[in-house]
Amino acid sequence: MEDSNNKTPPYNLPHFRVEKFKTEHDYQRPDKDFSGITSGRDYLAHGPRLRAELAEAFQATHALPSLYDPQISTSKPAVYLEVTVPKDTPIPDLSWKSQDIRFSALRVSDNGEQIGALYIPHNAEVFLTEKVREYATETTDSGKPKLENRLSPVENFSAGSIKTLWTDSRPFPQPTEALWWECWCLAARVENFVRLAQRLQLRVSEARLSFPDIEVVPVYANAGEIQKLIQNSDAVEELRKASDNPCFFTRTARHEQAAWVEGLIERIRPPASTSPAICILDHGVNQQHPLLSLALAIEDCQSVHPEWGGHDHDGHGTNMAGSALYGDLTYSLADQRSISLATRLESVKFLPPPGWERNDPANYGVITQSAVSIAETRNNERQRVYCMAVSNTDVSGERPTSWSSAIDQICSGSMVGDEDEDSTETPKRLFILSAGNIPDSSDPDEVSDIDEFPIEDPAQAWNAIAVGGFTDKIDLSAQPGLEEWQALAEVGDHSPYSRTSADWDHSRCPIKPEIVFEAGNRAISPDGRELLSGVAALSILTTGKDFTKVPLEEFWATSPATAQAAGMAAAIMANHPDFWPETVRALMIHSAQWTPAMLARLKSKGKKESILLARHFGYGVPQLNRALSSAQNDLALISEAHIQPFIRKENHEGKLASSPSFNEVHYYDLPWPKSELERLENKKVSLKITLSYFIEPSPGEMAQVVPARYQSFGLRFELKRKSDTETVFRHRVNKLERHGPKPPDAEIDNRWTFGPKSIAAGSVHSDVWTGPAIDLASRDKIAIYPVAGWWRYRSHLKKYNSVARYSLVVSISSQEEDVNLYSEIAQVIATRIESEIST
Secondary structure, X not given: OOEOOOXXXXXXXXXXXXXXXXXXXXXXXXXXXXXXXXXXXXXXXXXXXXXXXXXXXXXXXXXXXXXXXXXXXXXXXXXXXXXXXXXXXOOOOOOEHHHOEEEEEEEEOOOOOEEEEEEEEHHHHHHHHHHHHHHHHOEOOOOOEOOHHHHOOOOEEEEOOHHHHEOOOOOOXXXXXXXXXXXXXXXXXXXXXXXXXXXXXXXXXXXXXXXXXXXXXXXXXXXXXXXXXXXXXXXXXXXXXXXXXXXXXXXXXXXXXXXXXXXXXXXXXXXXOOOOEEEEEEOOOOOXXXXXXXXXXXXXXXXXXXXXXXXXXXXXXXXXXXXXXXXXXXXXXXXXXXXXXXXXXXXXXXXXXXXXXXXXXXXXXXXXXXXXXXXXXXXXXXOEXXXXXXEEXXXXXXXXXXXXXXXXXXXXXXXXXXXXXXXXXXXXXXXXXXXXXXXXXXXXHHHOOHHHOEOEOOOOXXXXXXXXXXXXXXXXXOOOOOOOOEEOOOOOEEOOOEOEOOOOOOOOOOOOXXXXXXXXXXXXXXXXXXXXXXXXXXXEEEEOOOOOOOOEEEEXXXXXXXXXXXXXXXXXXXXOOOOOHHHXXXXXXXXXXXXXXXXXXXXXXXXXXXXXXXXXXXOOEOOXXXXXXXXXXXXXXXXXXXXXXXXXXEOOOOOEOOOOEEOEXXXXXXXXOHXXXXXXXXXXXXXEEEEEEOOOOOOOOOOOOOXXXXXXXXXXXXXXXXXXXXXXXXXXXXXXXXXXXXXXXXXXXXXXXXXXXXXXXXXXXXXXXXXEHHHHOOOOEEEEEXXXXXXXXXXXXXXXXXXXXXXXXXXXXXXOOOOOHXXXXXXXXXXXXXXXXXX
């Protein structure tokens, strides 16, 4: 995002709050031109072909052996057809609720085609056949085919099967393989589904997750049993494999350093009991470690199953706790200064000890939500950040899963039990996740292409911060036996342990990771043929489980990076206890900068290349001092605000409109250092904008492919352009403010690192404009406006009048040493306040 290779200014000035510079206006989204999407379609040929394919598909499905049993079935007989939609074509609405025809289980093939399952009851086959006939043979008054919007995007109809409902990235199970299936069911029909499964003597878990309109029910069965269950139920929307294979990141122990630990303890001032906490979700933490007991009370060591105990049975949790509280202990042990701890620790063991027998699937969405509830039941008033470095082995996080969606629920305050009749807002939470690790290998060729190792589930959660790794550790001179070896990665570059999202579909997936922290390095032999992991000199130092023998251990990969990120989040909470979790997330991302080694990967300044860089490093390495305060030449403006994205209005008779519409836009007339920017003329400055909010997830329906179906709402920002008047700016943003003739097209705004077209998914958006100071002098207005989400689409859930909140961070920075941007803005704000008082 920004070059961090510059002098660090003194960050000791408070950030500016700018909520008072906001006004609210009714909003309607400007019309978009969708013509041409299917303009190349030969309707004379397409319609008859679809009719023939539909007839053949019905015939083929009826010829298959039927498992439908009217004696046990909870539904009418039905079939599933497979529907193909071309790449980059909008998904059509193929559902007819009156006929119970449903379109679901949408997925994207390797060639970009979009494939979904169309559920059709037998008694609705004639209806659908007639609709396709109308499309093929009849036209509207304008000469276009009837039902064009619904049927022209369809490329093919074909017979479906149970595999049509499979949306998991893993291969479909073998026919006789018994496993836990995630059955994504319509919530209104789930009880009949469960009764039917029990009637078929299938094991149904109580570990269910509830989302809007959808309930995820784990069922233990083989493919044949699941097929019989589905053919006798009308509840299932899609099938996935249950998340039952967590991966924990490794660590080793080598040195005893008891004397160092004792010396450090003498210099530590414990945190107050009211300090914010880092809640470690892991294998437990050894609370008796002397470096941890200072900040971790025994009663704050809990477990989702009391019989597991709160102690650490693996060691990873204790490693995480030390990294979260102290960062890299190498520096604290070498330093002789006193340390005042401003944050506490909590631990909830949510992973079973060795040998623990369980009958239920490891539904980690349910278990993670349970762990959060346990921590908050113990102390509901304490501020905390949740930290978890656990992932599904080799399960790409490219699409939402039940686990990642459950974490999005945690953050957005939409878990079961979060609703409080006495409160206008549900609790919002900050969650820090690991992006996942590239596996160990001694063969450099096996891990040379890091893009082949995608970020693992559940790090794709939109509301959580996913943490990747970079490294500054390259010195092997002190490592016995490795004097001739070299560090694999250069200073400031990608840690060889860290995964990326470079191969994800950029139009459907949020940028992950958002930030990177130190994750250590690997060593490579002099001949370049052997790699070595877990090298002490290339790792960080942290607390060890067996503190009497090995109190300090090496720790590497994205686990310590995740723990360090949680430590930074808690430090921001301690310094700014009034900040929302959305604001803490925004400040961490906003403070991040790309290192020179990262920037060196940019062969050009193209938008696509910048996006690829972000999918390796996120927005860069966060800077705590920059997140906590401003400097004279690098200042931040912050706003925390509520917005109602949609509304279902009443007409003059008091009747509700047929569907909800967009509701409001926020305009910020910001305090701006115009004089100082004009004085700088053509010298380079940077404007950075970060917008952070939490969406309520809905992973069912078409959420796998269409981001707007997953998010409850979305927000975007628009910056006034250099040549815009305020009237022209609002004309471009808001259809309701288009009065008079259309103004000239705005000048091309190509100085952004990413640009607005790069934003399609996610609930945090950050971009940097870089250019001449004189061009920025007049760009003092920002609009925050809503985009589509399921709160608007699914009006039967009555969420359309819901109020959301967001955090906005805007900063201006200059590398010039004689710049005083801060003072001018302070004067503008002071003048505004004096004017309001006089009025």
